[in-house]
Amino acid sequence: MSSESTEQNPTDAVAAAPGAPPALLGISWCLVEAGSFLMGSDKAHDPEARSDEIPQHTLELPAFYISREPITQEQFHAFVESGGYQERTFWTNAGWTWREMTGVSVPESFGGDFNLPDHPVVGVSWHEAVAFCRWLVERAGGEIRLPTEAEWEKAARGTDGRTYPWGNEWGDSKANTAELDLKNTTAVGRFPEGASPYGVLDMAGNVWEWCGTLYQPYPYVVNDGREDQTAEGWRVLRGGSWSDEHQNARCAFRYGFDPTGRYSDTGFRVVFVPRQ
Numbered sequence: 001m002s003s004e005s006t007e008q009n010p011t012d013a014v015a016a017a018p019g020a021p022p023a024l025l026g027i028s029w030c031l032v033e034a035g036s037f038l039m040g041s042d043k044a045h046d047p048e049a050r051s052d053e054i055p056q057h058t059l060e061l062p063a064f065y066i067s068r069e070p071i072t073q074e075q076f077h078a079f080v081e082s083g084g085y086q087e088r089t090f091w092t093n094a095g096w097t098w099r100e101m102t103g104v105s106v107p108e109s110f111g112g113d114f115n116l117p118d119h120p121v122v123g124v125s126w127h128e129a130v131a132f133c134r135w136l137v138e139r140a141g142g143e144i145r146l147p148t149e150a151e152w153e154k155a156a157r158g159t160d161g162r163t164y165p166w167g168n169e170w171g172d173s174k175a176n177t178a179e180l181d182l183k184n185t186t187a188v189g190r191f192p193e194g195a196s197p198y199g200v201l202d203m204a205g206n207v208w209e210w211c212g213t214l215y216q217p218y219p220y221v222v223n224d225g226r227e228d229q230t231a232e233g234w235r236v237l238r239g240g241s242w243s244d245e246h247q248n249a250r251c252a253f254r255y256g257f258d259p260t261g262r263y264s265d266t267g268f269r270v271v272f273v274p275r276q
């Protein structure tokens with residue numbers, strides 16, 4: 001976890017240099033360089049590959065920053081305390097309609113260690129994750145949003161098509177999955193040996209992470225509508241969780257879910273893109 005205090009006033013956020021990520025809520029950032037990577041799976045190299053991960057294909061992405069860890073309970077609480085659930089401008093039309101129908105004003109609480117401040121926020125729908133990002137945009141000096149499915153996968157596996165963030169062989173000590181039998185989230189960043197090639201942590205296990213992307217077949221095409229935040233449909237979750245076995249924590253594993261879902265194994269991280 002970042003050594004910066006998450007008690008920082010969000011309105012005090014400033015970029016360290018032009019184009020640099022903001023010092024905001026104690027979020028640490030990892031740079032993912034521009035270039036191509038292998039997205040999806042090839043059954044010849046990964047016999048556990050599922051049909052929705054195929055075909056494997058090469059995709060080019062511009063550079064972006066991604067949060068080193070998932071957003072924590074403490075970081076999300078700043079959004080709650082600032083009145084983010086009551087501010088219409090932070091919500092999509094569908095998200096605001098859902099919020100008014102349900103009356104939600106805080107994440108779903110699961111008690112105990114799930115609610116510890118340095119654990120990933122859970123019990124948040126895709127709509128809530130998007131609203132949090134839009135709230136941060138006003139304070140960031142650039143675009144903050146959920147990662148696209150492609151950005152998430154590149155940040156997790158790098159450019160060589162590896163199976164897990166650290167390589168091709170599973171290691172129980174490198175991620176919080178069902179193999180550890182903890183039956184709970186852990187503090188973010190607790191598994192440094194599980195870092196991705198870009199230094200990103202917790203991309204296997206701990207919590208499923210919302211992506212901005214609609215769950216649609218491969219190959220991934222940037223401008224085919226799957227990144228439309230106003231469109232209806234299931235959204236992509238990535239990374240596996242504390243309740244899943246390691247097969248679901250493979251970098252290429254993808255899962256689609258109702259954007260209103262709020263569960264004890266689901267959270268998110270964010271991406272920063274500097275303004276041009």
